[in-house]
Amino acid sequence: MRVVLVANTLWSIVIFRPGLLRTLVRMGVDVVVMAPVDDTLPRALELNVRVIPLELSAKGTNPMRDLALVRTLVTRYRALKPDLVFHYTIKPNIYGSIAAKLAGVPCIAVTTGLGYAFVNTNLVARVAKALYRFAFRFPREVWFLNGDDWQDFVAQRLVDPAKTQVLPGEGIDLAHFAPRAAGVSDGHVRFLLIARMLWDKGVGEYVEAARLVRAVYPQAVFQLLGATDVANPSAISAEQMRTWVAEGVIEYLGTTQDVRDIIARADCVVLPSYREGVPRTLLEGAAMAKPLVATRAIGCREVVVDGENGLLCAPKDAADLARKLQHIIEMGPDARATMGARGRRMVEQRYDERIVIERYLAAMRRVGLRITDMPAA
Structure with a gap:
């Protein structure tokens, strides 16, 4: 069983979703991460996932480069034959969803925050919304991390509400981020x-x-x-x-x-x-x-x-x-x-990350993967 995660930065997968990666690996899933490589590569490899470098400019607006990204993803999806692809951030959500459709593999788009395209109202932002509207016809599901983002997409008819879900964020490892002794005791706040x-x-x-x-x-x-x-x-x-x-x-x-x-x-x-x-x-x-x-x-x-x-x-x-x-x-x-x-x-x-990980496992079951219960922590 193979699951691919695609994002515009490797660190966002490694830092925000290590618990998900560990869980999938423990369950015997072949986990592949595609993203531009950065200094979190050693940490990704320690998690026993495969990392495939991806050339992607998060801020670029060159349509030829974006078309090349679609072609690259189609080629890789056909070669890897993943059982499911998760896309994160704007370009993977848009162009990855299109590529997955062309390659005939199921995907889920995770909108991790709408960022520049919704904070601003310029031409680039308007084009981004039009691309969302087109691309989001193809994922099996589209996930949001808060109800306001979901409402914006639905109100602007960028996505079919029947295929959407709202998650409680990406979750947090409560044992890792545990309270410690009080801060510096010099009286300075x-x-x-x-x-x-x-x-x-x-x-x-x-x-x-x-x-x-x-x-x-x-x-x-x-x-x-x-x-x-x-x-x-x-x-x-x-x-x-x-x-x-x-x-x-x-x-x-x-x-x-x-x-x-x-x-x-x-x-x-x-x-x-x-x-x-x-x-x-x-x-x-x-x-x-x-x-x-x-x-x-x-x-x-x-x-x-x-x-x-x-x-x-x-x-x-x-x-x-x-x-x-x-x-x-x-x-x-x-x-x-x-x-x-x-x-x-x-x-x-x-926001316990185990709540969020279980949502991922449930989604994998919905696309037909034989997923067991989450292993004990």
Whole structure:
């Protein structure tokens, strides 16, 4: 039995879905991942999956290259003869679905967040929606990670609602992201934003909010963790990051293969994003019992219950974000700990990765694969 996963980055499969990969491998499934290779390749190989490099530009708009991608995928699908293909992110969802139809293999499209095509309204975004409408006729099922994204696709007639499902995000490994001892005990409240460094993630508003908060609480620490100069129209440059660091308003932590130590030292995890699927970084922060601050944007508001496990602010509003961050400082460590504990309980109830993995196994059964029950953890 062979299952193929296709995405625009290898790290998104390795970092976001390791539990799924381990489960399928333990069940004897031949798991193949197709994506552009990056520095997570050793981790992918440790999971005992096959990795086939795929030439794919996430931000490119050259139709000839996209046509070449379809041809490549058709050729590979016919050679591999997979029993099922899962597509993630925009280009694999669109062109992979078309290729799977041409190759005669069943596929499922997983919309992990609508990103640039829905945050913006330019010609590229309109073309992307038209391509979605065409390509999403072909998957057996189309999955969404939150109800708002599902509603947008259905309302704009981009997908047949009868073939859709809404998952509770990608799930989180509760044992891996377990609460640890309290953060750094120097009296300085640390805020942490983990994301690819994109303007659409609200990084600019976070930096401006840091300026506002530090004018009142100069000892507050604002950290950024994630890659600059990524392949995205909304990318923040390394030069811009150096400017902020030189100003002294933020600490830039670069990138890491394991975020847990950095989350453990933080007092609050922040994500002022414009739109998300279900943001992994907020789930990780909540699982480690950290209070959250995020926008009332699609995806973020799925994870943060205002006043319970965190605070919500208006999107694209640095002043409102600053007010909420200042409130986190002023509530004190005991109240922050209580808020974080509520977040941990919520993640345990809603976002355990075993719930999501079982949804994958059920889908495999629906396409006719003989799948047993999930093995014990």
